[in-house]
Amino acid sequence: QKEVEQNSGPLSVPEGAIASLNCTYSDRGSQSFFWYRQYSGKSPELIMFIYSNGDKEDGRFTAQLNKASQYVSLLIRDSQPSDSATYLCAVNTGGFKTIFGAGTRLFVKA
Amino acid sequence: GAVVSQHPSRVICKSGTSVKIECRSLDFQATTMFWYRQFPKQSLMLMATSNEGSKATYEQGVEKDKFLINHASLTLSTLTVTSAHPEDSSFYICSASPGQVRDDQYFGPGTRLTVT
Numbered sequence: 001q002k003e004v005e006q007n008s009g010p011l012s013v014p015e016g017a018i019a020s021l022n023c024t025y026s027d028r029g030s031q032s033f034f035w036y037r038q039y040s041g042k043s044p045e046l047i048m049f050i051y052s053n054g055d056k057e058d059g060r061f062t063a064q065l066n067k068a069s070q071y072v073s074l075l076i077r078d079s080q081p082s083d084s085a086t087y088l089c090a091v092n093t094g095g096f097k098t099i100f101g102a103g104t105r106l107f108v109k110a
Numbered sequence: 111g112a113v114v115s116q117h118p119s120r121v122i123c124k125s126g127t128s129v130k131i132e133c134r135s136l137d138f139q140a141t142t143m144f145w146y147r148q149f150p151k152q153s154l155m156l157m158a159t160s161n162e163g164s165k166a167t168y169e170q171g172v173e174k175d176k177f178l179i180n181h182a183s184l185t186l187s188t189l190t191v192t193s194a195h196p197e198d199s200s201f202y203i204c205s206a207s208p209g210q211v212r213d214d215q216y217f218g219p220g221t222r223l224t225v226t
Contacts, residue, residue, distance in 0.1 A: 032213050043203045043220040044154070046112075088154070092213045096142045102153040 004091050006101035014109050019076040021104050023089030026070070032092035033065055033072045037085045038103065044088055048074060079108045113137050114206050116218030123194055123225055130190045131221045133204030139184035140206035144215060145177070148201045160187050194225040 003026045013019045021035075032051055036044035050056045050063040050072065062075040072091075076083055086103040093099060113136040123129050133143060145157045145166075158174075160166040160181035168174045178190040187206075191198055201222050205215040 034214060036217075043217040046214060046216060049214050090215075096144075096159060096207060096213055098144075098213065098215060100154045100156075 004101040009105040012107045021074040025091045027093045034090040036088040112216040114218040135206040142207045143187040144205045146203045
């Protein structure tokens with residue numbers, strides 16, 4: 001069973017802090033990794049994707065990938081209350097087979 | 111770029127009737143489209159993957175005769191929930207992938223189905 005694991009949270013951080021969201025996956029052959037943000041009652045929105053080991057930065061977001069440890073993370077700098085949402089980690093295991101984690105709920109306190 | 115629309119956004123139907131949901135990629139051609147279902151406070155559940163011009167591939171446990179998927183063009187896929195029952199009430203979300211090289215998915219806004 002190919003799996004993507006996330007802590008369900010909620011993860012609570014104060015406004016302005018760094019929020020760190022983590023994800024592990026079981027299929028060592030996975031090649032593509034995605035982070036989606038989903039607000040309550042809305043559909044997911046793609047915010048980051050990463051294919052190579054290391055860090056990838058986009059504005060306040062940094063995705064980190066470590067294939068040896070089968071670990072991918074998302075850092076949100078200067079967290080804002082508007083960042084409060086559920087963050088879904090998704091892993092492509094081959095072809096168009098993408099497996100989503102159950103998501104981590106983030107709450108940014110003003 | 112990468113905008114996906116879905117229609118209707120919300121539908122209420124009576125038990126036993128059928129409902130069709132449309133998913134369109136507005137600014138790109140989608141070789142592959144996906145249909146998901148999400149119950150409240152639960153994760154996305156992939157129902158099926160459809161490729162333009164071919165039959166959809168359904169996930170285990172999803173009834174293909176109940177959830178009819180048609181991917182008639184590179185910009186349109188439809189999901190028809192046939193003989194709907196109250197337990198089919200859920201949030202149905204489509205996504206589309208730009209092409210055979212890229213595997214990122216872009217989601218439509220979702221359709222909230224309520225079967226009474």
